[in-house]
Amino acid sequence: GAGVSQSPSNKVTEKGKDVELRCDPISGHTALYWYRQSLGQGLEFLIYFQGNSAPDKSGLPSDRFSAERTGGSVSTLTIQRTQQEDSAVYLCASSLRHLAGGVGYEQYFGPGTRLTVT
Amino acid sequence: GQNIDQPTEMTATEGAIVQINCTYQTSGFNGLFWYQQHAGEAPTFLSYNVLDGLEEKGRFSSFLSRSKGYSYLLLKELQMKDSASYLCARLNSGNTPLVFGKGTRLSVIA
Numbered sequence: 001g002a003g004v005s006q007s008p009s010n011k012v013t014e015k016g017k018d019v020e021l022r023c024d025p026i027s028g029h030t031a032l033y034w035y036r037q038s039l040g041q042g043l044e045f046l047i048y049f050q051g052n053s054a055p056d057k058s059g060l061p062s063d064r065f066s067a068e069r070t071g072g073s074v075s076t077l078t079i080q081r082t083q084q085e086d087s088a089v090y091l092c093a094s095s096l097r098h099l100a101g102g103v104g105y106e107q108y109f110g111p112g113t114r115l116t117v118t
Numbered sequence: 119g120q121n122i123d124q125p126t127e128m129t130a131t132e133g134a135i136v137q138i139n140c141t142y143q144t145s146g147f148n149g150l151f152w153y154q155q156h157a158g159e160a161p162t163f164l165s166y167n168v169l170d171g172l173e174e175k176g177r178f179s180s181f182l183s184r185s186k187g188y189s190y191l192l193l194k195e196l197q198m199k200d201s202a203s204y205l206c207a208r209l210n211s212g213n214t215p216l217v218f219g220k221g222t223r224l225s226v227i228a
Binding site for chain 2: 004033035040041042043045048056058059091106107108109110111112
């Protein structure tokens with residue numbers, strides 16, 4: 001079946017504008033994660049959703065960042081009043097369920113959205 | 119913090135064996151993942167270890183010592199296509215997200 005998809009693949013925006021990034025997880029995966037990766041850096045956790053539970057927002061760097069997951073499937077990450085330090089690749093991942101270890105429960109990543117704030 | 123430590127860069131020769139180490143704090147530890155990430159691409163799953171010992175999967179093997187807070191990824195018969203970043207990530211007990219290390223950039227040379 002199809003993997004995790006993200007759109008757009010690239011986004012260039014002016015400082016101060018709002019952006020929306022979209023993630024379509026693998027069908028049947030109940031857990032969905034957002035990360036960001038700056039050049040030469042590791043993956044920085046932002047937020048995750050597990051089924052209908054309240055999302056874990058502990059990684060969001062500021063209140064300019066928010067995310068929604070509608071109908072337990074598609075998710076949108078919104079960044080308001082973008083700043084230059086928001087420039088990064090934003091990666092979405094999904095897994096069958098959250099925190100389950102072992103083969104079959106690993107996270108599958110999408111191709112990412114490269115955000116550039118000018 | 120979670121203090122996941124990996125070497126930043128490594129270089130190895132085609133056909134050789136390379137070991138990429140990862141150390142972490144043992145408190146709250148519940149399992150360890152390795153991911154491969156080629157430049158400009160998304161990470162892809164390589165292995166998961168929860169018990170001590172070596173897990174072998176083709177040319178790649180992963181080892182874990184829970185008591186020592188230590189894991190390594192072993193790549194045999196290196197190929198040029200193995201040039202990538204290798205990310206170590208720990209799974210914590212409790213309802214918390216995976217924590218990734220900064221990755222080790224491996225360059226395979228002829």
